[in-house]
Amino acid sequence: MKSGERSPRILVVEDESDILFSLQTFLESEGYHVIPAQNGQEALQILQKIPMPQLILLDMKMPVLSGWEFVAEWRKTFPKRCPLIVMTAAADAEERAREVQADAWLGKPFSLEEIVATIQKYDALKC
Amino acid sequence: MLHPSFRKDVDVSSLHFVFKKPHQALGIVSAFELVTSNMQTSTKNRMDEVGLLRWAVDVVKTGIWEWNLEDYSATWDDRMHQIYGVEFGSFQGGVESWRKHCHPEDVERASKDLEAAVRGERDYQSEFRIINPNGTIKTIKGQGLVIRNAEGIAIRMFGINQDITEEKNTLRSMEKLKAYFEGALAQNPAGIVIADAPDGKLSFVNPSALKIAGGEESQLVSDVAIDQYHRWNITDLEGIPIPNEALPLARAVQLGESSTKKVVFVRPNGEKRVALAHTGPVRSEGGEILSGITVFVDITEQHRLMEELKTAREAAEVAMRAKAKFLDIAAHELRTPVTAASLLVQLTQRNIDKEKQMDKSILHRLRIQLDRLSRLVVDLLEVSKLDRGVLQLRYECVDFKSLIRECISTFSIQFPERKFNLSAPDFAMNVRVDPIRVSEVISNLLDNAIKFSPRESPVDIELVDSPEWIRCSVRDCGPGLSEEGQEKLFTAFERGEASVKAPGLGLGLFICRGIVNMHGGSIGVKSSAGEGSTFYFDIPKADVWRKTAS
Numbered sequence: 225m226k227s228g229e230r231s232p233r234i235l236v237v238e239d240e241s242d243i244l245f246s247l248q249t250f251l252e253s254e255g256y257h258v259i260p261a262q263n264g265q266e267a268l269q270i271l272q273k274i275p276m277p278q279l280i281l282l283d284m285k286m287p288v289l290s291g292w293e294f295v296a297e298w299r300k301t302f303p304k305r306c307p308l309i310v311m312t313a314a315a316d317a318e319e320r321a322r323e324v325q326a327d328a329w330l331g332k333p334f335s336l337e338e339i340v341a342t343i344q345k346y347d348a349l350k351c
Numbered sequence: 352m353l354h355p356s357f358r359k360d361v362d363v364s365s366l367h368f369v370f371k372k373p374h375q376a377l378g379i380v381s382a383f384e385l386v387t388s389n390m391q392t393s394t395k396n397r398m399d400e401v402g403l404l405r406w407a408v409d410v411v412k413t414g415i416w417e418w419n420l421e422d423y424s425a426t427w428d429d430r431m432h433q434i435y436g437v438e439f440g441s442f443q444g445g446v447e448s449w450r451k452h453c454h455p456e457d458v459e460r461a462s463k464d465l466e467a468a469v470r471g472e473r474d475y476q477s478e479f480r481i482i483n484p485n486g487t488i489k490t491i492k493g494q495g496l497v498i499r500n501a502e503g504i505a506i507r508m509f510g511i512n513q514d515i516t517e518e519k520n521t522l523r524s525m526e527k528l529k530a531y532f533e534g535a536l537a538q539n540p541a542g543i544v545i546a547d548a549p550d551g552k553l554s555f556v557n558p559s560a561l562k563i564a565g566g567e568e569s570q571l572v573s574d575v576a577i578d579q580y581h582r583w584n585i586t587d588l589e590g591i592p593i594p595n596e597a598l599p600l601a602r603a604v605q606l607g608e609s610s611t612k613k614v615v616f617v618r619p620n621g622e623k624r625v626a627l628a629h630t631g632p633v634r635s636e637g638g639e640i641l642s643g644i645t646v647f648v649d650i651t652e653q654h655r656l657m658e659e660l661k662t663a664r665e666a667a668e669v670a671m672r673a674k675a676k677f678l679d680i681a682a683h684e685l686r687t688p689v690t691a692a693s694l695l696v697q698l699t700q701r702n703i704d705k706e707k708q709m710d711k712s713i714l715h716r717l718r719i720q721l722d723r724l725s726r727l728v729v730d731l732l733e734v735s736k737l738d739r740g741v742l743q744l745r746y747e748c749v750d751f752k753s754l755i756r757e758c759i760s761t762f763s764i765q766f767p768e769r770k771f772n773l774s775a776p777d778f779a780m781n782v783r784v785d786p787i788r789v790s791e792v793i794s795n796l797l798d799n800a801i802k803f804s805p806r807e808s809p810v811d812i813e814l815v816d817s818p819e820w821i822r823c824s825v826r827d828c829g830p831g832l833s834e835e836g837q838e839k840l841f842t843a844f845e846r847g848e849a850s851v852k853a854p855g856l857g858l859g860l861f862i863c864r865g866i867v868n869m870h871g872g873s874i875g876v877k878s879s880a881g882e883g884s885t886f887y888f889d890i891p892k893a894d895v896w897r898k899t900a901s
Binding site: 240242243245246247249250253285313314315332333334335336 | 678679682683684686687689690691692693694695697698701716719720
């Protein structure tokens with residue numbers, strides 16, 4: 225992490241609590257600031273209150289407000305953008321990413337190394 | 352002077368102008384010339400006339416004979432000899448000699464015709480067969496005149512023999528052909544209807560046509576049948592009646608239109624028969640429409656099979672789509688706990704690598720994920736067993752009420768915040784069931800009720816006793832289900848509207864139905880959108896069960 229700067233912030237939207245827990249634990253140990261949300265609605269509510277994070281990690285199939293619904297609302301409501309990475313257990317992960325015009329995708333199950341490799345493509349996320 | 356028996360006032364020399372039938376005239380005049388050639392009455396003109404007539408009788412293959420009734424001798428011309436296949440001049444004697452040439456089956460009748468003419472009972476006109484010496488059989492048409500004297504006694508007879516074998520054969524073949532066609536039409540399993548131009552009046556309806564349309568066979572080509580045809584109720588496949596003028600046969604007669612169409616005959620008893628009708632006009636060589644013919648076959652069975660096949664294919668396609676969707680869901684549902692477990696293991700590995708303290712909660716989380724995974728696998732195996740019909744039940748006699756209470760208490764421990772109300776009769780409700788499987792059904796219904804209803808709302812369980820069945824119902828205050836949603840619920844790989852966002856494979860109710868059906872019972876739901884749902888299942892009582900099972 226660059227000294228004197230705040231840790232890059234990542235919004236992780238995931239309904240499965242164990243996955244959310246694992247991602248949060250891991251990313252925090254890697255020096256990121258993780259903002260957890262259990263579904264799309266919670267994520268939108270959080271985004272109303274905080275500045276736009278450096279990255280959003282988004283699960284697609286969620287109760288209350290799904291990944292698709294979240295993205296539609298997010299693009300409509302928030303003028304500022306950040307990279308969006310979808311995490312999906314769907315057979316065609318790439319297709320899911322295309323559907324919401326995501327910048328990258330992680331097909332479930334994925335490894336911790338894959339997460340690092342994917343998010344470190346973005347300059348703002350290099351710790 | 353000789354006089355013909357029927358025109359005593361007419362001069363014999365002018366006979367050929369008097370007779371109406373030309374061949375008769377030819378015969379008589381020529382015969383007259385033949386037998387009176389020594390009378391020296393002919394002029395040059397007359398000779399010409401005779402020559403012409405002789406040529407004419409040659410053309411129509413006609414022989415001339417004369418029979419002297421005074422001495423019973425007969426005279427034949429050369430053509431007669433030819434017809435009878437004997438050498439010119441070889442014919443000797445009278446009627447007896449002629450009889451020898453006649454076909455044995457016809458000789459008596461032919462002789463009688465001749466005798467009757469001589470007696471004056473009728474004109475001589477006869478048809479008989481002769482046998483030539485070489486064995487050839489010919490059909491002969493004989494005609495003649497009797498000449499009588501002033502006292503009315505027959506003294507002479509003139510006549511002709513015409514070889515009509517060829518005409519007769521042609522006629523016979525045509526008759527045969529006609530019979531063939533009529534037989535083929537009448538016995539054809541296809542319905543055949545012929546209508547004549549220009550008005551389209553029916554001229555032929557075969558028995559099969561009546562059979563297909565539901566008429567009576569005895570009313571064949573009669574006016575009744577034709578009339579009936581017009582009263583046949585013919586519709587298209589959608590059941591819309593086709594008016595008479597729009598029927599394929601009418602269009603063939605009126606417009607010369609050919610067509611192949613499926614039509615429906617609605618029989619007087621209401622039964623519907625689907626027929627494939629091939630229709631077209633019959634034209635003269637000049638192209639004029641003579642009639643229309645429609646040939647139709649009853650394809651009701653094929654049509655039904657095809658419709659069934661279509662329905663089955665559509666159902667198979669729906670099932671295939673549902674299965675594909677299910678595989679998608681299954682993959683997702685299986686990947687989720689695998690992802691969680693995998694991440695938890697990786698975290699633990701990292702902690703070990705970094706010699707950090709072991710987080711015990713991770714192990715607990717891991718265990719929950721693996722349990723979830725194993726439940727999914729068990730569900731999949733169960734569906735597979737139900738699908739293949741190899742699920743085994745282990746029957747025991749149990750009190751249904753105790754079974755329910757056990758399930759409810761398990762749920763009460765798991766979901767202490769939820770309220771479960773049981774209403775049941777006071778007496779024991781003994782049933783013979785597989786308690787583990789029935790508990791699975793009850794648990795599934797309770798689980799759904801919890802999953803799809805607000806946390807603060809109660810779940811009501813009711814047991815109702817009937818003489819033959821025990822009904823168990825589970826009522827929730829969830830979103831309820833539309834009618835369409837209710838139908839899909841118990842199908843494999845289908846999920847209710849509310850469960851789209853909830854985890855699971857959507858196999859629960861399908862498995863429940865399988866288990867309940869195996870017990871000889873039935874499962875169902877009463878619900879309407881927005882008003883909660885009541886899921887229920889009926890299990891036959893022990894004694895009843897024995898009866899239905901046997």
